[in-house]
Amino acid sequence: MKKENEEITEKKSSGSIFDIFKYKEIKEKDVEELIEELRYQLLESDVSYEVTEKILEDLKTNLIGKKIRRSEDLEKIVTESLKKSIEEVLTKNRSIDVLEEIKKSPKPYVIVFFGINGVGKTTTIAKFAYMLKKNGISSIISASDTFRAAAQEQLAIHAKNLEIPMVRGKYGADPASVAFDAIQAAKSRNIDVVLIDTAGRMHTDADLINELKRILKIAKPNIRILVLDSLGGNDALEQAKYFENSVGFDLVILTKVDADVKGGVVLSLAYELNKPVGYLGVGQSYDDLIPFDAEWFIKRLFG
Ligand SMILES: Nc1nc2c(ncn2[C@@H]2O[C@H](COP(=O)(O)OP(=O)(O)O)[C@@H](O)[C@H]2O)c(=O)[nH]1
Ligand SMILES: [Mg+2]
Known part of the structure:
Protein backbone atom coordinates (compact mmCIF):
# COMPACT_ATOMS: atom_id res chain seq x y z
CA MET A 1 0.00 0.00 0.00
CA LYS A 2 2.76 2.36 0.98
CA LYS A 3 4.59 1.52 -2.16
CA GLU A 4 1.65 2.46 -4.31
CA ASN A 5 1.45 5.86 -2.63
CA GLU A 6 5.06 6.47 -3.38
CA GLU A 7 4.48 5.70 -7.00
CA ILE A 8 1.67 8.21 -7.11
CA THR A 9 3.88 10.88 -5.57
CA GLU A 10 6.59 10.10 -8.08
CA LYS A 11 4.15 10.43 -10.96
CA LYS A 12 2.88 13.70 -9.66
CA SER A 13 6.31 15.14 -9.23
CA SER A 14 7.07 14.62 -12.89
CA GLY A 15 3.86 16.49 -13.70
CA SER A 16 3.51 20.24 -13.99
CA ILE A 17 2.92 21.42 -10.41
CA PHE A 18 5.99 19.79 -8.95
CA ASP A 19 8.31 20.72 -11.79
CA ILE A 20 8.96 24.02 -10.15
CA PHE A 21 10.81 22.25 -7.33
CA LYS A 22 12.91 20.07 -9.56
CA TYR A 23 13.59 22.14 -12.63
CA LYS A 24 14.30 25.73 -13.39
CA GLU A 25 14.53 27.73 -16.55
CA ILE A 26 17.82 29.43 -17.37
CA LYS A 27 17.36 33.20 -17.44
CA GLU A 28 19.70 35.75 -18.94
CA LYS A 29 20.71 37.09 -15.52
CA ASP A 30 21.75 33.59 -14.39
CA VAL A 31 24.41 33.39 -17.08
CA GLU A 32 25.47 37.01 -17.41
CA GLU A 33 28.44 36.74 -15.11
CA LEU A 34 29.62 33.44 -16.57
CA ILE A 35 29.37 34.83 -20.09
CA GLU A 36 31.42 37.85 -19.10
CA GLU A 37 34.09 35.54 -17.76
CA LEU A 38 34.10 33.50 -20.96
CA ARG A 39 34.31 36.69 -23.03
CA TYR A 40 37.46 37.63 -21.17
CA GLN A 41 38.88 34.14 -21.59
CA LEU A 42 38.24 34.00 -25.36
CA LEU A 43 39.68 37.46 -25.99
CA GLU A 44 42.73 36.58 -23.91
CA SER A 45 43.21 33.52 -26.12
CA ASP A 46 43.38 35.66 -29.28
CA VAL A 47 39.90 34.87 -30.54
CA SER A 48 38.85 37.99 -32.45
CA TYR A 49 36.37 40.38 -30.86
CA GLU A 50 33.76 39.79 -33.54
CA VAL A 51 34.00 36.03 -33.29
CA THR A 52 33.92 36.13 -29.49
CA GLU A 53 30.65 38.07 -29.63
CA LYS A 54 29.18 35.68 -32.20
CA ILE A 55 30.11 32.62 -30.17
CA LEU A 56 28.66 34.07 -26.98
CA GLU A 57 25.48 35.17 -28.75
CA ASP A 58 24.99 31.60 -30.03
CA LEU A 59 25.71 30.29 -26.58
CA LYS A 60 23.06 32.54 -25.02
CA THR A 61 20.47 31.52 -27.62
CA ASN A 62 21.14 27.88 -26.85
CA LEU A 63 20.97 28.30 -23.10
CA ILE A 64 18.33 30.87 -22.25
CA GLY A 65 14.93 29.30 -21.71
CA LYS A 66 16.41 25.85 -21.36
CA LYS A 67 15.06 23.84 -18.40
CA ILE A 68 17.66 22.30 -16.18
CA ARG A 69 17.51 20.35 -12.95
CA ARG A 70 17.97 22.57 -9.93
CA SER A 71 20.70 20.27 -8.71
CA GLU A 72 22.75 20.74 -11.87
CA ASP A 73 25.81 22.95 -11.92
CA LEU A 74 25.04 25.90 -14.19
CA GLU A 75 28.69 26.79 -14.76
CA LYS A 76 29.37 23.29 -15.98
CA ILE A 77 26.40 23.38 -18.33
CA VAL A 78 27.53 26.70 -19.80
CA THR A 79 31.13 25.64 -20.43
CA GLU A 80 30.12 22.24 -21.81
CA SER A 81 27.71 23.95 -24.20
CA LEU A 82 30.44 26.35 -25.33
CA LYS A 83 32.93 23.51 -25.86
CA LYS A 84 30.37 21.61 -27.89
CA SER A 85 29.64 24.52 -30.21
CA ILE A 86 33.35 25.25 -30.68
CA GLU A 87 33.95 21.62 -31.53
CA GLU A 88 31.08 21.74 -34.03
CA VAL A 89 32.53 24.79 -35.78
CA LEU A 90 35.98 23.24 -35.94
CA THR A 91 34.79 19.91 -37.28
CA LYS A 92 32.31 21.49 -39.70
CA ASN A 93 35.35 23.01 -41.41
CA ARG A 94 36.75 19.56 -41.71
CA SER A 95 40.35 19.66 -42.61
CA ILE A 96 41.63 18.21 -45.84
CA ASP A 97 43.54 14.99 -45.24
N1 LIG B 1 59.57 27.89 -32.26
C1 LIG B 1 59.23 27.74 -33.54
N2 LIG B 1 59.92 28.40 -34.47
C2 LIG B 1 59.57 28.23 -35.77
C3 LIG B 1 58.49 27.40 -36.16
N3 LIG B 1 58.39 27.46 -37.50
C4 LIG B 1 59.36 28.29 -37.93
N4 LIG B 1 60.09 28.77 -36.90
C5 LIG B 1 61.21 29.72 -36.92
O1 LIG B 1 60.78 30.95 -37.49
C6 LIG B 1 61.85 31.58 -38.19
C7 LIG B 1 61.39 31.96 -39.61
O2 LIG B 1 61.17 30.76 -40.33
P1 LIG B 1 61.30 30.64 -41.91
O3 LIG B 1 60.91 29.26 -42.26
O4 LIG B 1 62.59 31.13 -42.40
O5 LIG B 1 60.14 31.67 -42.34
P2 LIG B 1 59.73 32.18 -43.81
O6 LIG B 1 60.30 33.56 -43.96
O7 LIG B 1 58.24 32.24 -43.78
O8 LIG B 1 60.24 31.21 -44.80
C8 LIG B 1 62.99 30.61 -38.17
O9 LIG B 1 63.88 30.99 -37.15
C9 LIG B 1 62.34 29.27 -37.82
O10 LIG B 1 63.20 28.38 -37.16
C10 LIG B 1 57.76 26.70 -35.11
O11 LIG B 1 56.78 25.97 -35.34
N5 LIG B 1 58.18 26.92 -33.84
MG1 LIG C 1 61.44 31.43 -46.51
Whole structure:
Protein backbone atom coordinates (compact mmCIF):
# COMPACT_ATOMS: atom_id res chain seq x y z
CA MET A 1 0.00 0.00 0.00
CA LYS A 2 2.76 2.36 0.98
CA LYS A 3 4.59 1.52 -2.16
CA GLU A 4 1.65 2.46 -4.31
CA ASN A 5 1.45 5.86 -2.63
CA GLU A 6 5.06 6.47 -3.38
CA GLU A 7 4.48 5.70 -7.00
CA ILE A 8 1.67 8.21 -7.11
CA THR A 9 3.88 10.88 -5.57
CA GLU A 10 6.59 10.10 -8.08
CA LYS A 11 4.15 10.43 -10.96
CA LYS A 12 2.88 13.70 -9.66
CA SER A 13 6.31 15.14 -9.23
CA SER A 14 7.07 14.62 -12.89
CA GLY A 15 3.86 16.49 -13.70
CA SER A 16 3.51 20.24 -13.99
CA ILE A 17 2.92 21.42 -10.41
CA PHE A 18 5.99 19.79 -8.95
CA ASP A 19 8.31 20.72 -11.79
CA ILE A 20 8.96 24.02 -10.15
CA PHE A 21 10.81 22.25 -7.33
CA LYS A 22 12.91 20.07 -9.56
CA TYR A 23 13.59 22.14 -12.63
CA LYS A 24 14.30 25.73 -13.39
CA GLU A 25 14.53 27.73 -16.55
CA ILE A 26 17.82 29.43 -17.37
CA LYS A 27 17.36 33.20 -17.44
CA GLU A 28 19.70 35.75 -18.94
CA LYS A 29 20.71 37.09 -15.52
CA ASP A 30 21.75 33.59 -14.39
CA VAL A 31 24.41 33.39 -17.08
CA GLU A 32 25.47 37.01 -17.41
CA GLU A 33 28.44 36.74 -15.11
CA LEU A 34 29.62 33.44 -16.57
CA ILE A 35 29.37 34.83 -20.09
CA GLU A 36 31.42 37.85 -19.10
CA GLU A 37 34.09 35.54 -17.76
CA LEU A 38 34.10 33.50 -20.96
CA ARG A 39 34.31 36.69 -23.03
CA TYR A 40 37.46 37.63 -21.17
CA GLN A 41 38.88 34.14 -21.59
CA LEU A 42 38.24 34.00 -25.36
CA LEU A 43 39.68 37.46 -25.99
CA GLU A 44 42.73 36.58 -23.91
CA SER A 45 43.21 33.52 -26.12
CA ASP A 46 43.38 35.66 -29.28
CA VAL A 47 39.90 34.87 -30.54
CA SER A 48 38.85 37.99 -32.45
CA TYR A 49 36.37 40.38 -30.86
CA GLU A 50 33.76 39.79 -33.54
CA VAL A 51 34.00 36.03 -33.29
CA THR A 52 33.92 36.13 -29.49
CA GLU A 53 30.65 38.07 -29.63
CA LYS A 54 29.18 35.68 -32.20
CA ILE A 55 30.11 32.62 -30.17
CA LEU A 56 28.66 34.07 -26.98
CA GLU A 57 25.48 35.17 -28.75
CA ASP A 58 24.99 31.60 -30.03
CA LEU A 59 25.71 30.29 -26.58
CA LYS A 60 23.06 32.54 -25.02
CA THR A 61 20.47 31.52 -27.62
CA ASN A 62 21.14 27.88 -26.85
CA LEU A 63 20.97 28.30 -23.10
CA ILE A 64 18.33 30.87 -22.25
CA GLY A 65 14.93 29.30 -21.71
CA LYS A 66 16.41 25.85 -21.36
CA LYS A 67 15.06 23.84 -18.40
CA ILE A 68 17.66 22.30 -16.18
CA ARG A 69 17.51 20.35 -12.95
CA ARG A 70 17.97 22.57 -9.93
CA SER A 71 20.70 20.27 -8.71
CA GLU A 72 22.75 20.74 -11.87
CA ASP A 73 25.81 22.95 -11.92
CA LEU A 74 25.04 25.90 -14.19
CA GLU A 75 28.69 26.79 -14.76
CA LYS A 76 29.37 23.29 -15.98
CA ILE A 77 26.40 23.38 -18.33
CA VAL A 78 27.53 26.70 -19.80
CA THR A 79 31.13 25.64 -20.43
CA GLU A 80 30.12 22.24 -21.81
CA SER A 81 27.71 23.95 -24.20
CA LEU A 82 30.44 26.35 -25.33
CA LYS A 83 32.93 23.51 -25.86
CA LYS A 84 30.37 21.61 -27.89
CA SER A 85 29.64 24.52 -30.21
CA ILE A 86 33.35 25.25 -30.68
CA GLU A 87 33.95 21.62 -31.53
CA GLU A 88 31.08 21.74 -34.03
CA VAL A 89 32.53 24.79 -35.78
CA LEU A 90 35.98 23.24 -35.94
CA THR A 91 34.79 19.91 -37.28
CA LYS A 92 32.31 21.49 -39.70
CA ASN A 93 35.35 23.01 -41.41
CA ARG A 94 36.75 19.56 -41.71
CA SER A 95 40.35 19.66 -42.61
CA ILE A 96 41.63 18.21 -45.84
CA ASP A 97 43.54 14.99 -45.24
CA VAL A 98 46.49 15.92 -47.40
CA LEU A 99 48.21 12.54 -47.16
CA GLU A 100 45.04 10.76 -48.33
CA GLU A 101 44.55 13.29 -51.13
CA ILE A 102 48.12 12.74 -52.31
CA LYS A 103 47.65 8.98 -52.36
CA LYS A 104 44.55 9.12 -54.51
CA SER A 105 45.57 11.94 -56.89
CA PRO A 106 47.53 11.67 -60.14
CA LYS A 107 51.24 12.46 -59.81
CA PRO A 108 52.66 14.93 -59.16
CA TYR A 109 50.53 16.48 -56.44
CA VAL A 110 51.47 20.16 -56.30
CA ILE A 111 51.44 22.24 -53.11
CA VAL A 112 52.19 25.96 -52.96
CA PHE A 113 53.07 27.50 -49.61
CA PHE A 114 52.71 31.23 -49.07
CA GLY A 115 52.40 33.84 -46.35
CA ILE A 116 54.20 36.92 -45.10
CA ASN A 117 57.90 37.11 -44.20
CA GLY A 118 59.19 35.12 -41.28
CA VAL A 119 56.03 33.14 -40.51
CA GLY A 120 57.87 29.85 -41.08
CA LYS A 121 57.15 28.85 -44.69
CA THR A 122 60.58 27.45 -45.46
CA THR A 123 60.85 25.59 -42.15
CA THR A 124 57.33 24.22 -42.63
CA ILE A 125 58.19 22.92 -46.10
CA ALA A 126 61.17 21.05 -44.68
CA LYS A 127 58.92 19.55 -41.97
CA PHE A 128 56.31 18.69 -44.57
CA ALA A 129 58.85 16.96 -46.80
CA TYR A 130 60.03 14.98 -43.79
CA MET A 131 56.46 13.94 -42.95
CA LEU A 132 55.92 12.81 -46.55
CA LYS A 133 59.14 10.85 -46.50
CA LYS A 134 58.11 9.09 -43.29
CA ASN A 135 54.90 8.10 -45.06
CA GLY A 136 56.74 6.70 -48.05
CA ILE A 137 55.84 9.65 -50.31
CA SER A 138 58.59 11.18 -52.44
CA SER A 139 58.86 14.93 -52.98
CA ILE A 140 60.84 17.61 -54.73
CA ILE A 141 61.26 21.16 -53.45
CA SER A 142 60.91 24.20 -55.66
CA ALA A 143 62.93 27.07 -54.22
CA SER A 144 60.70 29.72 -55.73
CA ASP A 145 61.79 32.35 -53.25
CA THR A 146 64.23 33.95 -55.65
CA PHE A 147 63.92 37.23 -53.83
CA ARG A 148 66.56 36.52 -51.21
CA ALA A 149 69.71 34.57 -52.06
CA ALA A 150 69.85 33.30 -48.46
CA ALA A 151 66.43 31.72 -48.85
CA GLN A 152 67.80 29.33 -51.47
CA GLU A 153 70.70 28.40 -49.22
CA GLN A 154 68.38 27.77 -46.27
CA LEU A 155 66.27 25.39 -48.35
CA ALA A 156 69.31 23.70 -49.88
CA ILE A 157 70.51 22.76 -46.39
CA HIS A 158 67.14 21.21 -45.54
CA ALA A 159 66.99 19.39 -48.87
CA LYS A 160 70.45 17.97 -48.27
CA ASN A 161 69.64 16.87 -44.70
CA LEU A 162 66.44 15.22 -45.82
CA GLU A 163 67.98 13.79 -49.02
CA ILE A 164 65.27 15.35 -51.12
CA PRO A 165 65.86 16.89 -54.57
CA MET A 166 65.46 20.63 -55.01
CA VAL A 167 65.16 22.93 -58.00
CA ARG A 168 66.78 26.31 -57.56
CA GLY A 169 66.39 29.59 -59.31
CA LYS A 170 69.16 32.10 -59.73
CA TYR A 171 68.83 35.21 -57.62
CA GLY A 172 66.12 37.35 -59.21
CA ALA A 173 64.97 34.53 -61.51
CA ASP A 174 61.29 34.18 -62.35
CA PRO A 175 59.83 32.15 -59.45
CA ALA A 176 57.04 30.79 -61.64
CA SER A 177 59.56 29.30 -64.04
CA VAL A 178 61.40 27.64 -61.13
CA ALA A 179 58.10 26.07 -60.08
CA PHE A 180 57.45 24.99 -63.65
CA ASP A 181 60.89 23.32 -63.83
CA ALA A 182 60.27 21.51 -60.54
CA ILE A 183 56.96 20.15 -61.81
CA GLN A 184 58.63 18.97 -65.03
CA ALA A 185 61.38 17.31 -63.01
CA ALA A 186 58.77 15.56 -60.83
CA LYS A 187 57.00 14.28 -63.94
CA SER A 188 60.13 12.91 -65.54
CA ARG A 189 61.43 11.37 -62.31
CA ASN A 190 58.07 10.01 -61.16
CA ILE A 191 58.12 12.01 -57.93
CA ASP A 192 54.86 12.10 -55.93
CA VAL A 193 54.74 15.66 -54.63
CA VAL A 194 56.09 19.11 -55.56
CA LEU A 195 56.52 21.52 -52.63
CA ILE A 196 56.78 25.12 -53.78
CA ASP A 197 58.34 27.68 -51.46
CA THR A 198 57.62 31.34 -52.20
CA ALA A 199 58.97 34.70 -51.13
CA GLY A 200 57.30 36.27 -48.13
CA ARG A 201 54.94 38.99 -49.17
CA MET A 202 53.42 41.72 -47.14
CA HIS A 203 49.81 42.16 -47.87
CA THR A 204 50.51 45.68 -49.00
CA ASP A 205 52.88 44.64 -51.76
CA ALA A 206 50.89 44.49 -54.99
CA ASP A 207 53.87 43.37 -57.11
CA LEU A 208 54.53 40.35 -54.96
CA ILE A 209 50.86 39.42 -54.92
CA ASN A 210 50.79 39.57 -58.72
CA GLU A 211 53.87 37.38 -58.78
CA LEU A 212 52.13 34.89 -56.49
CA LYS A 213 49.12 34.90 -58.82
CA ARG A 214 51.45 34.00 -61.70
CA ILE A 215 53.02 31.15 -59.72
CA LEU A 216 49.55 29.79 -58.96
CA LYS A 217 48.47 30.14 -62.57
CA ILE A 218 51.48 28.26 -63.88
CA ALA A 219 51.82 25.64 -61.12
CA LYS A 220 48.06 24.91 -60.91
CA PRO A 221 48.46 23.51 -57.40
CA ASN A 222 46.21 20.80 -55.98
CA ILE A 223 46.27 22.71 -52.74
CA ARG A 224 47.23 26.20 -51.62
CA ILE A 225 48.57 26.41 -48.09
CA LEU A 226 48.66 29.67 -46.18
CA VAL A 227 51.27 29.70 -43.42
CA LEU A 228 50.41 31.84 -40.42
CA ASP A 229 52.39 32.62 -37.30
CA SER A 230 50.43 32.09 -34.09
CA LEU A 231 52.54 34.71 -32.32
CA GLY A 232 50.90 37.33 -34.48
CA GLY A 233 47.57 36.95 -32.64
CA ASN A 234 44.76 38.63 -34.51
CA ASP A 235 47.14 39.91 -37.14
CA ALA A 236 47.12 36.36 -38.50
CA LEU A 237 43.38 36.67 -39.12
CA GLU A 238 43.89 39.92 -41.02
CA GLN A 239 46.54 38.26 -43.17
CA ALA A 240 44.22 35.34 -43.85
CA LYS A 241 41.45 37.69 -44.95
CA TYR A 242 43.81 39.49 -47.26
CA PHE A 243 45.17 36.33 -48.89
CA GLU A 244 41.67 34.91 -49.22
CA ASN A 245 40.50 38.03 -51.04
CA SER A 246 43.53 38.35 -53.28
CA VAL A 247 44.49 34.78 -54.23
CA GLY A 248 42.43 32.35 -52.12
CA PHE A 249 43.74 29.40 -50.11
CA ASP A 250 42.58 25.95 -49.01
CA LEU A 251 44.32 25.15 -45.78
CA VAL A 252 46.23 26.88 -43.00
CA ILE A 253 49.35 25.74 -41.22
CA LEU A 254 49.75 27.62 -37.97
CA THR A 255 53.35 27.83 -36.78
CA LYS A 256 55.16 28.56 -33.51
CA VAL A 257 52.40 27.06 -31.41
CA ASP A 258 55.17 25.82 -29.08
CA ALA A 259 55.44 29.40 -27.84
CA ASP A 260 53.05 30.38 -25.09
CA VAL A 261 50.00 31.08 -27.25
CA LYS A 262 46.46 29.75 -27.02
CA GLY A 263 45.92 30.00 -30.75
CA GLY A 264 42.39 31.39 -30.69
CA VAL A 265 42.96 32.47 -34.28
CA VAL A 266 42.05 28.89 -35.24
CA LEU A 267 38.51 29.63 -34.11
CA SER A 268 38.39 32.99 -35.85
CA LEU A 269 39.52 31.36 -39.10
CA ALA A 270 36.80 28.74 -38.83
CA TYR A 271 34.05 31.23 -37.94
CA GLU A 272 34.92 34.08 -40.25
CA LEU A 273 36.50 32.36 -43.24
CA ASN A 274 35.36 28.74 -43.02
CA LYS A 275 38.98 27.73 -43.31
CA PRO A 276 40.46 24.69 -41.67
CA VAL A 277 43.81 24.51 -39.92
CA GLY A 278 45.48 21.32 -41.11
CA TYR A 279 48.73 21.24 -39.18
CA LEU A 280 50.50 23.01 -36.38
CA GLY A 281 54.18 23.87 -36.19
CA VAL A 282 55.32 23.10 -32.67
CA GLY A 283 59.07 23.64 -32.75
CA GLN A 284 62.10 23.90 -34.97
CA SER A 285 62.91 20.23 -35.63
CA TYR A 286 61.76 18.28 -38.66
CA ASP A 287 59.23 16.25 -36.71
CA ASP A 288 57.65 19.32 -35.10
CA LEU A 289 54.67 19.36 -37.43
CA ILE A 290 51.50 17.80 -36.04
CA PRO A 291 48.01 17.36 -37.49
CA PHE A 292 45.49 19.77 -35.98
CA ASP A 293 43.00 18.24 -33.61
CA ALA A 294 39.86 20.00 -32.30
CA GLU A 295 39.99 18.27 -28.94
CA TRP A 296 43.58 19.30 -28.39
CA PHE A 297 42.64 22.87 -29.20
CA ILE A 298 39.72 22.93 -26.76
CA LYS A 299 41.93 21.62 -23.99
CA ARG A 300 44.43 24.36 -24.71
CA LEU A 301 41.72 27.00 -24.74
CA PHE A 302 40.07 25.97 -21.50
CA GLY A 303 43.14 24.68 -19.70
N1 LIG B 1 59.57 27.89 -32.26
C1 LIG B 1 59.23 27.74 -33.54
N2 LIG B 1 59.92 28.40 -34.47
C2 LIG B 1 59.57 28.23 -35.77
C3 LIG B 1 58.49 27.40 -36.16
N3 LIG B 1 58.39 27.46 -37.50
C4 LIG B 1 59.36 28.29 -37.93
N4 LIG B 1 60.09 28.77 -36.90
C5 LIG B 1 61.21 29.72 -36.92
O1 LIG B 1 60.78 30.95 -37.49
C6 LIG B 1 61.85 31.58 -38.19
C7 LIG B 1 61.39 31.96 -39.61
O2 LIG B 1 61.17 30.76 -40.33
P1 LIG B 1 61.30 30.64 -41.91
O3 LIG B 1 60.91 29.26 -42.26
O4 LIG B 1 62.59 31.13 -42.40
O5 LIG B 1 60.14 31.67 -42.34
P2 LIG B 1 59.73 32.18 -43.81
O6 LIG B 1 60.30 33.56 -43.96
O7 LIG B 1 58.24 32.24 -43.78
O8 LIG B 1 60.24 31.21 -44.80
C8 LIG B 1 62.99 30.61 -38.17
O9 LIG B 1 63.88 30.99 -37.15
C9 LIG B 1 62.34 29.27 -37.82
O10 LIG B 1 63.20 28.38 -37.16
C10 LIG B 1 57.76 26.70 -35.11
O11 LIG B 1 56.78 25.97 -35.34
N5 LIG B 1 58.18 26.92 -33.84
MG1 LIG C 1 61.44 31.43 -46.51
